[in-house]
Amino acid sequence: MPKFVITGASGAGKSTLIAALAAQGYATVPEAGRQIVAEQVARQGSALPWLDQAAFMDLLFARSIAAFDHTASTAEGCVFFDRSFLEAIAYGAVIARPAPEAMLQAAHERRFANPVFVCPPWREIFAQDRERQHDFRFARTDYAANIETYAAAGYELVEVPRAAVSERVAFIQQRLGDLSGRQPSNPAGKR
Template sequence: MPKFVITGASGGGKSTLIKSLSAAGYTCAPEAGRQIVAEQLASNGTALPWADKAAFMNLLFARSIAAFDQIAETAGQSVFFDRSFIEAIAYGEVIGRQPPRFMLEAVAERRFDNPVFVCPPWEAIFARDAERRHDFNFAIRDYEANLAAYSAAGYDLLEIPRASIAERRAFVINMLG
């Protein structure tokens, strides 16, 4: 079963694209980071990217690995992930924290198919909200770290054009062959 990841900048349209692919019948895994932030806010937890950054990184990694491992085999249909455990490695770079050896080993053991689809920074659609408190400049730093982490893990990166959601979905589907 082909497994693809959609990465890129915060507020670059990844989640909207994932929802569109899901509506088109593809199996999709939602972004773990937003789920974690929502849960932590609801429970007064501290594993937040603006509070306990290391705890957030560790929880992000664990949740993303679990999502990868739990995707059921489908009849050869492509599966799309809204970000992945590699984002936790990239986040570690942004906050100045080296990933533990077990994280690097897990990245080597679990592989996505190429290409990794990339939503570039897009200031016109970037918006802050209760779960995304950082500014556009941080989104760019995070984006650059994500690209570096995926490249270091041996993935080919393919930028998705800034276009309507229908055009972006068609672009991704057409790239699948």
């Protein structure tokens, strides 16, 4: 079962793209970071990027690893992840907290399929909200760290064009078809 990850800048349409892929019948895994922030805010916790960055990084990594491992035993067909545990490692670079060796080892033992799909910074659709309190400048910094981390881990990076979500889905499906040497299959027979 190939596991693909969609990474890139925050506010660049990754979650919208993941939702569109799910609507096409693909298995998807939502972004752990936004879930963590929503949970922490709801219970007035401190593992938040604007309160306790180290605790947020650790929780993000643990939750992302658990999602990867759980999906390995339950999903059929290809799966798309909205970000991954590698983002936690990249976040460590952003906050000047090197990833612990155990984190690096756990990430090394788990691999996504190539390519990694990258949503570049997209100013026109970027928006702050309750879970995304940082600005576009930070989104660009985070993006650069993510790209560097995936490249250093040996992944092939493919940039998803800034286009309508239907075009982005078609781009990914075409790329999957190119990988398999045939036209991409529609997993649920949807159009």
